[in-house]
Amino acid sequence: MIAFRRSSTYITPLIFFLIVVTFFPLALGPQESLLSSLAPGVIWIAALLASLLAVETIFSEDFRDGTLDDFFISLEPSFILVFAKVMIHWLITGLPILVASSIAAIILYLPLDSFIPMLLSLLLGTSFMSLLGALGAALALGKSAILSAIIVLPFSVPTLLMGTSVITSSLNNQDFSGFLMIMGAMLALGIPGLCLLTVEALLLNYE
Amino acid sequence: MLPNLKVENLSCVRSDKAIFDEVSFDVLPGQNIEIIGSNGSGKTTLLRTLLGLITQDKGEIVWLDDAGKYHNYRTFECLYQGHQLGIKNLLTVFENLNITKHAKGMSQEDIYKHLERVGLSNVNEFASNISVGQRKRIAMAKWLLKEFKIYFIDEPFSALDDTATLLIEKLIKELNAKGCSFVITGHRPSGIEATRVEI
Numbered sequence: 175m176i177a178f179r180r181s182s183t184y185i186t187p188l189i190f191f192l193i194v195v196t197f198f199p200l201a202l203g204p205q206e207s208l209l210s211s212l213a214p215g216v217i218w219i220a221a222l223l224a225s226l227l228a229v230e231t232i233f234s235e236d237f238r239d240g241t242l243d244d245f246f247i248s249l250e251p252s253f254i255l256v257f258a259k260v261m262i263h264w265l266i267t268g269l270p271i272l273v274a275s276s277i278a279a280i281i282l283y284l285p286l287d288s289f290i291p292m293l294l295s296l297l298l299g300t301s302f303m304s305l306l307g308a309l310g311a312a313l314a315l316g317k318s319a320i321l322s323a324i325i326v327l328p329f330s331v332p333t334l335l336m337g338t339s340v341i342t343s344s345l346n347n348q349d350f351s352g353f354l355m356i357m358g359a360m361l362a363l364g365i366p367g368l369c370l371l372t373v374e375a376l377l378l379n380y381e
Numbered sequence: 382m383l384p385n386l387k388v389e390n391l392s393c394v395r396s397d398k399a400i401f402d403e404v405s406f407d408v409l410p411g412q413n414i415e416i417i418g419s420n421g422s423g424k425t426t427l428l429r430t431l432l433g434l435i436t437q438d439k440g441e442i443v444w445l446d447d448a449g450k451y452h453n454y455r456t457f458e459c460l461y462q463g464h465q466l467g468i469k470n471l472l473t474v475f476e477n478l479n480i481t482k483h484a485k486g487m488s489q490e491d492i493y494k495h496l497e498r499v500g501l502s503n504v505n506e507f508a509s510n511i512s513v514g515q516r517k518r519i520a521m522a523k524w525l526l527k528e529f530k531i532y533f534i535d536e537p538f539s540a541l542d543d544t545a546t547l548l549i550e551k552l553i554k555e556l557n558a559k560g561c562s563f564v565i566t567g568h569r570p571s572g573i574e575a576t577r578v579e580i
Contacts, residue, residue: 239468249457
């Protein structure tokens with residue numbers, strides 16, 4: 175409810191994503207072959223940067239207003255609370271990007287056959303980015319907002335490579351399931367691993 | 382009657398400087414502890430250490446469980462109210478109370494009743510539009526949602542008018558009668574009956 179009332183949290187990444195994608199046809203011209211060959215990289219880079227725009231907000235407000243103290247003082251497992259925060263972050267930033275990616279695909283002349291692989295790769299990739307973003311946000315808590323994005327960006331390279339490979343493979347009529355499986359495995363390991371690391375990173379702020 | 386919490390020779394050192402040293406006290410059911418100290422004397426750090434948010438350098442904190450055994454981890458839920466109060470600006474006064482997990486299953490009327498008890502009638506006002514004193518009253522209403530064994534309240538009497546101060550004293554007395562204890566901090570002794578610990 176709080177996240178939805180703070181409209182800038184989900185509107186800013188969405189607008190950013192669409193603006194970045196729209197700049198490419200404007201800058202490069204409307205050549206269909208060029209834009210469709212660039213589409214996987216453009217969509218993924220825009221999605222990655224957009225999903226990092228709001229990571230700072232995952233814990234900052236709770237830290238400032240003292241709600242984070244309540245999380246750690248309650249006898250509930252902190253892991254569950256962190257996971258819930260990540261899920262909410264994905265719902266307000268990842269999901270709108272996922273929906274907007276269809277518009278981006280049309281702008282960049284991505285063939286219709288590649289829509290499903292693109293959506294699947296973004297579904298797995300943006301979820302993983304929310305987990306990674308939560309860790310960055312926890313490490314940069316109380317510091318500059320851009321710091322969390324800087325911490326996270328180098329670790330997002332595998333997701334970027336896998337995500338673009340899924341769409342490129344589908345464009346070249348190649349099997350892309352292997353890349354999706356790797357992304358799924360990263361997410362499956364990331365949920366427990368990154369949530370636990372995030373809890374530890376948050377606790378560091380109390381010492 | 383066994384103490385719910387025993388604190389023995391607790392010390393906390395940061396950057397080679399003792400924040401507090403050799404603090405000891407027991408918290409019996411219905412008893413209050415008032416930690417007195419000047420600004421920067423480590424009152425907040427002590428409360429956070431007791432609750433496990435900060436690790437102590439020396440000493441022991443032991444908690445009583447329902448079977449009458451002591452453990453070095455917390456065995457029951459406590460209420461902590463720090464300086465920040467945990468109030469969300471984007472929620473109304475009512476919503477701030479309603480979203481807490483202890484309000485789960487409570488009727489709207491019950492929540493209104495608690496808010497009325499602490500003198501809040503503007504239940505649909507956003508928390509961003511209310512005064513510091515009124516924010517403290519929302520935090521006080523949270524005390525009434527559940528009877529906790531121990532309430533840890535950081536400077537409960539700061540930024541309050543006389544009416545609110547009297548209300549806090551009354552609430553603490555009422556909760557003490559039900560066996561609840563308070564560990565509070567302050568710069569000088571307050572009007573409540575408590576064992577004072579100077580740091």
